Amino acid sequence: MVCTAVLAIPPLLRSTTRVLPISSSLLHLRHVAFCYCTVNGKMKSKRKSDHLERTANDFRQEIISKAKVCGIISESETVRRLRLAVTDDQFTFKAGQWVDFFIPGVAVVGGFSICSSPGLLEQEGVLELAVKYTTHPPAHWIHTQCALDSEVALRVGGNFFFDPQPADSSSNLVLIAGGVGINPLFSILLHVADLHKAQDNKGTGYKMGMTNLFYCAKNTHELLFRKHILGLTNAFPGKIGCSFHVTQQSSPICEKLQPYIKEGRLSGNDLEKYISKDTLWYICGPPPMIESISKLLENLGVAQENIFFEKWW
Structure with missing residues (x-):
């Protein structure tokens, strides 16, 4: 499950909303989603909130698009990566x-979170998701029932x-990931x-500064x-760098x-x-x-408006 909590929204990043006709099957899926959200919104239990509740105030496109599973890869012992073909040419997303x-x-x-680039969707009509096994129904379905040609909606x-625009000023990026929190950051990378x-190749478009990825895992x-x-670090020396941090490594x-x-854990000395x-x-x-990294960065003098984050559970 993914939940978004954004400290600030980058300047000059733009979102668009399109409304298109949808099929009866998608109308049914939308009805299910609406009923689920409405019923659970009225419940007063101490249970953990779900994705729809946690992201209720976030931006959402109006479009619901059909997708078909066209590839399944075991990314690790607990993570399955899905490749999804989307035929709706109005379906778009921004990296992250x-x-x-x-x-x-x-x-x-x-x-x-989408773990592929917008460019892959533009070129091949596909996107990818990397999902860790849990007993939560959607993740459980992906790991136990999902198969090639399974149909879903997105x-x-x-x-x-x-999502920088060509005329925007060049910026450097530092991407900091913990566990499967790598997914949206890998899309950005x-x-x-x-x-x-x-x-x-063309000398056109947005001019990127340096990008450094810090990736923490057990x-x-x-x-x-x-x-x-x-x-990527080898393909773009001096432009993309990475550092992996492991906290419970037992094998060589x-x-x-x-x-x-x-x-060991990521520290201020690594980032300053x-x-x-x-x-x-x-x-x-x-x-x-x-919370700890955001506070660390602020103590190091990083302006709040330059820090963006997404939480997941």
Whole structure:
């Protein structure tokens, strides 16, 4: 499940809403979602709030689009990555956003951050989600029942994104991820790579500054997308950098990863050299991590308006 809590919204980032006709099956999914949200909104229990409740005040597109599962990959022992084909050419998202995930026959609506780039959707008509196993109905369905050609429906939402326009001033980025909080930040990192490619190939578009990713996990096995991340650092030397932090590593670290691994928690000493007035900070992970890193950055002199975060549970 994903929940958004944004400290500030980046300047010059724009959201658009389109309204299109939807099929009877999507109308049914929308009805299920509406009833679920209405009924649960009236309950006065001490249970944990769900995705729809936690994101009720967040931006949402009006479009609900059909999607079909066209690929399933085991990203780790507990994380499954879905590749979803979307045929609706009006379906768009910004790097860092999430989707409401509607499953036929499952009343609970899922909320999962997109881990692919907007460019992949534009080029191939697909997006990807990396979902960790839990007993929550949508995640449980993905790990136990979802198969190739399974049909679902998606609606984009979220205030946490990076979507610079060509005329915007160049900025540096620092991305700080904890656990599966890497998902929206990996989407942003891929978008950054696409922006660099556009500059290198055409000399047009937004001019990116330096991007550094700090990724924290218990051990190296839980560092999702690590090979792809290292590939990006090699493809864009001096433009994209990364540092992996592990807190409970018990096995030897492979030789290829050693230059990028630091054992122990992320500290102010790791971050302070990247502080500048032109740097934007994006954080996603467990709430305690969000709070501690945000406070650490403020104590180091980072302006609140340059810190953006998304919490997940």
